[in-house]
Amino acid sequence: MVKIAPSVLSANFANLQKDIDSIKNDCEYIHYDVMDGHFVPNISFGYSILSDLNKICDNYLDVHLMISDPSFYAQNFIDAGADLITFHFEAINNDQDIHSLIQYLHEHHVDAGISIKPGTPVNVLLPFLDDIDLVLIMSVEPGFGGQSFITSALDKIEELKTLRHNRSYLIEVDGGINAITAKQCKDAGADVLVAGSYVFKAEDRQKAIESLR
Ligand code: DX5
Numbered sequence: 001m002v003k004i005a006p007s008v009l010s011a012n013f014a015n016l017q018k019d020i021d022s023i024k025n026d027c028e029y030i031h032y033d034v035m036d037g038h039f040v041p042n043i044s045f046g047y048s049i050l051s052d053l054n055k056i057c058d059n060y061l062d063v064h065l066m067i068s069d070p071s072f073y074a075q076n077f078i079d080a081g082a083d084l085i086t087f088h089f090e091a092i093n094n095d096q097d098i099h100s101l102i103q104y105l106h107e108h109h110v111d112a113g114i115s116i117k118p119g120t121p122v123n124v125l126l127p128f129l130d131d132i133d134l135v136l137i138m139s140v141e142p143g144f145g146g147q148s149f150i151t152s153a154l155d156k157i158e159e160l161k162t163l164r165h166n167r168s169y170l171i172e173v174d175g176g177i178n179a180i181t182a183k184q185c186k187d188a189g190a191d192v193l194v195a196g197s198y199v200f201k202a203e204d205r206q207k208a209i210e211s212l213r
Pocket residue numbers: 007008009010031033064140141142143144145146147174175176177194195196197198
């Protein structure tokens with residue numbers, strides 16, 4: 001069954017515990033968007049809030065690093081309790097450094113994910129597919145919640161599903177997910193759906209999450 005990852009970016013930061021409590025029993029993952037104001041034109045939060053979240057829920061902590069130097073900060077997010085650290089291909093763009101970061105995460109018993117922006121083709125990921133635990137397809141330009149789904153993400157999901165063969169990576173999609181785009185992503189082969197505004201702005205969050213399954 002598809003896993004749902006509500007994105008903390010759309011929560012109320014002044015009532016974070018209340019918002020996490022409202023979803024934590026209905027979803028598998030919690031998606032944590034880190035933005036540095038450099039890789040993307042927005043600033044969200046860093047690792048100290050993650051370590052507080054880690055104390056108030058048992059969900060799998062899915063950390064999405066939209067930052068320019070993921071290797072430099074990886075240890076901070078590991079220490080804060082990340083279960084998965086996903087970094088952007090575009091932030092490193094060097095095969096050897098990407099392999100090193102994946103290895104580093106695995107040595108520290110954290111799952112490794114790699115993400116591509118809407119304009120980046122799937123084939124850049126070919127050298128890493130044997131080693132990676134998850135591929136995150138961005139279906140909006142990273143930086144902000146509440147944008148519309150870019151449909152070319154569906155072709156990328158299908159391509160990754162075809163490429164998987166006996167590999168074990170999960171396919172996650174992030175941006176503009178609602179009940180309609182969720183169905184399209186599931187049909188294409190997505191394993192994990194990130195949803196920010198659709199879940200947190202809903203009157204009934206439990207119902208919103210169920211409508212994505
Ligand atoms: C965007 C973030 C997303 C964002 C999704 O850069 O990576 O995780 O929270 O928000 P929605 O679901 O509202 O598009």
